[in-house]
Amino acid sequence: MLSSSAAAATRDVSIRLPEDSFETYKCDAPSLDVKVKKEDLVWMYKSMITMRRMEMAADGLYKAKLIRGFCHLCTGQEAVGVGMESGLTKDDKVITAYRSHGFTYMRGGSIKSILAELLGRKDGISGGKGGSMHMFTPNFFGGNGIVGAQVPLGAGIAFTQKYLGHKAATFVFYGDGAANQGQVFEAFNMAKLWGLPAVFVCENNRYGMGTSANRSSANTEYFKRGDYIPGVKVNGMDVLAVHQAISYAKDWTVSDQKGPLLLEMQTYRYGGHSMSDPGTTYRTREEIQRMRSNNDPITGLKECLLEHSIVSEEELKAMDKSAREEVDKAVEEAKKSPEPELDQFWTHVYQKGTEVPFLRGCEPEVIHRYR
Numbered sequence: 027m028l029s030s031s032a033a034a035a036t037r038d039v040s041i042r043l044p045e046d047s048f049e050t051y052k053c054d055a056p057s058l059d060v061k062v063k064k065e066d067l068v069w070m071y072k073s074m075i076t077m078r079r080m081e082m083a084a085d086g087l088y089k090a091k092l093i094r095g096f097c098h099l100c101t102g103q104e105a106v107g108v109g110m111e112s113g114l115t116k117d118d119k120v121i122t123a124y125r126s127h128g129f130t131y132m133r134g135g136s137i138k139s140i141l142a143e144l145l146g147r148k149d150g151i152s153g154g155k156g157g158s159m160h161m162f163t164p165n166f167f168g169g170n171g172i173v174g175a176q177v178p179l180g181a182g183i184a185f186t187q188k189y190l191g192h193k194a195a196t197f198v199f200y201g202d203g204a205a206n207q208g209q210v211f212e213a214f215n216m217a218k219l220w221g222l223p224a225v226f227v228c229e230n231n232r233y234g235m236g237t238s239a240n241r242s243s244a245n246t247e248y249f250k251r252g253d254y255i256p257g258v259k260v261n262g263m264d265v266l267a268v269h270q271a272i273s274y275a276k277d278w279t280v281s282d283q284k285g286p287l288l289l290e291m292q293t294y295r296y297g298g299h300s301m302s303d304p305g306t307t308y309r310t311r312e313e314i315q316r317m318r319s320n321n322d323p324i325t326g327l328k329e330c331l332l333e334h335s336i337v338s339e340e341e342l343k344a345m346d347k348s349a350r351e352e353v354d355k356a357v358e359e360a361k362k363s364p365e366p367e368l369d370q371f372w373t374h375v376y377q378k379g380t381e382v383p384f385l386r387g388c389e390p391e392v393i394h395r396y397r
Contacts, residue, residue: 037063037064038061038062038063038064039061039062039063039064039067039334039336040059040060040061041059041060041061041062041266041330041334042058042059042060043058043059043060043264043266043267043270044058044261044264045058046261047260047261047264047267047270048258048259048260048261048267048271049249049258049259050249050256050257050258050259051247051249051250051252051256051257051258051259051288052256052257053256053257053258053278053287055258056258056270056271056273056274057270057274058270060266060269060270062266062269064334064336066112067327067330067331067334067336068331068336068337068345069112070108070109070112070265070269070327071324071327071328071331071342071345072345072349073104073108073111073131073132074104074105074108074265074323074324074327075324075345075346075349076131076137076349076352076353077100077104077107077108077127077128077131077132078101078104078324079349079350079352079353080127080128080131080137080140080141080353080356081099081100081101081127081128082101082353083141083353083354083356083357084097084099084127084141084144085099085101085297085301087141087144087145087357088144088301089301092145092361093144093145093158093301094146095157095158096124096157096158096159096171096300096301097144097158097300097301098124098125098126098158098159098299098300098301099125099127099295099297099301100125100127100128100295101295101296101297102231102293102294102295102296102297102317102318102322102323103125103128103229103231103262103293103294103295103323104128104265104323104324105262105263105264105265105267105268105293105323105326105327106128106229106262106268106291106293107128107129107131107132108128108132108265108268109264109265109266109267109268109269109271109272110129110132110197110227110268110272111132111133112265112269112272113268113269113270113271113272113273113275113276114195114197114272114276115194116165117165117192117193117194118165118194118195118196118197118276119165119166119167119180119183119184119187119194119195119196119197120133120165120166120167120196120197120199121166121167121168121170121176121179121180121183121196121197121198121199122168122169122170122176122198122199122200123169123170123171123173123174123176123199123200123201123204124158124159124169124170124171125201125229125295126158126159126161126168126169127140127144127158127161129166129169129199130151130161130162130163130166130169133163133165133166134163134164134165134166135151135161135163135166136151136356137352137353137356138356138359138360139151140161141356141357141360142154142359142360142363143156143157143158143161144157144158144360145360145361145363146365146366147360147361147363147364147365147366148363148364148365148366148367149359149360149363150360150363151163153366153370153374154363154365154366155366155370155371155374156169159171167179167180167183173203173204173207174200174204174207174209174210175209176198176199176200177198177200177204177207177209177210177213177226178209178212178213178216180196180197180198180213180224180226181196181198181213181216181217181222181224183196183198184196184198184217184222184223184224184286185216185220185222187222187223188220188221188222188223193280194223194280195223195224195225195275195276195279195280196222196223196224196225197225197227197272197275198213198224198225198226198227199227199228199229200226200227200228200229201228201229201230201231201234202228202229202230202231202232202233202234202239202242202243202246202248203233203234203235203237203242205228205230205243205248205251206242206243210226213226214226214252214253214254214255214286214288217255217285217286218252218254218255218285218286221283221285221286222285222286223279223280223283223285223286224279224286225272225275225276225278225279225286225287225288225289226252226255226286226287226288226289227288227289227290227291228248228249228288228289228290228291229262229291229293230246230248230262230290230291230292230293231293231294231295232294233295233299233305233308233309234299235299235300235303236299236303236307236308237308238308238309247259247290248288248290249288249289249290251288252286252288255285255286255287255288256284256287256288257287257288257289257290258271258274258275258287258288258289258290259289259290259292260289260290260291260292261292262291262292262293263292263293263294263321263322263323263326264323264326265323265326265327266327266330268291271289271291272289275287275289294317294321296314296317296318328342
């Protein structure tokens with residue numbers, strides 16, 4: 027048990043965020059004064075180091091050719107997923123694109139289930155049939171592989187929340203590479219027209235699939251692109267700034283019932299777009315190293331913990347060691363999981379109770395009987 031953090035667990039700490047943490051469009055800024063429990067700061071740190079360890083493990087498994095196909099890692103972007111979860115309840119809904127491992131973990135998925143899914147194993151969170159891009163939990167709607175397609179789905183979830191009278195919000199994540207999709211703007215229009223409790227969150231990690239944002243977008247101020255929807259630009263490398271913005275957005279849509287809001291999380295991925303992308307042909311190694319050295323979200327929170335005497339260096343090392351051991355154990359357990367049975371390929375295609383008597387295969391003339 028952590029001695030100093032346990033002794034201070036019931037006490038709050040007040041932290042003043044940097045003045046440039048937020049920039050706004052047609053709305054006030056979230057407060058720069060953050061009041062948070064010390065135990066919650068420790069939880070944030072543990073969550074971020076565990077998430078990074080999990081992604082590092084996935085990187086190693088992919089390079090060992092145990093993970094095949096698509097694999098998009100969120101290394102460097104941990105503050106977004108952790109800061110998000112710290113400001114939500116389980117009643118709030120989240121949907122995102124294919125860089126989804128961290129969100130799955132924060133929304134209740136176990137490390138073993140995520141890694142087993144990447145390996146295509148039976149114990150995977152989607153039964154080994156979804157892979158890197160299709161992971162789900164009861165309050166997390168994926169993991170979606172088609173660029174931008176999750177945004178109108180998220181608007182639909184928000185519509186359901188309002189229709190059923192649920193006092194909860196739906197957070198709809200997409201990347202800067204998806205920000206120019208027409209369906210994104212269609213979802214904006216419907217959400218504003220109907221006053222939906224939707225928070226559209228653009229994870230701007232500066233690069234799409236090998237293309238910098240300023241080469242693909244005439245307007246890179248994504249928080250202003252909702253036009254009639256107010257927006258906030260957030261330092262997405264600071265977990266406390268993310269926490270504050272998410273809490274603000276939830277109050278905006280639910281408590282104040284002001285309709286949708288747009289958040290732009292300015293973040294950075296250390297690796298390539300996917301495992302097949304080295305990530306160094308369209309940006310310099312010096313840029314990546316500079317971001318690691320000066321803006322790393324884990325290092326930033328670590329310095330905060332030490333500055334406020336919440337934990338000691340020794341306790342931080344113990345947490346790092348514990349996260350490494352937890353992930354290493356999950357890797358071995360995931361490897362031992364068997365592959366799904368072949369007949370499972372024909373299940374979970376339709377909602378239970380709406381199945382049809384047959385499924386068509388890849389060849390037009392071949393009909394596979396539903397099992």
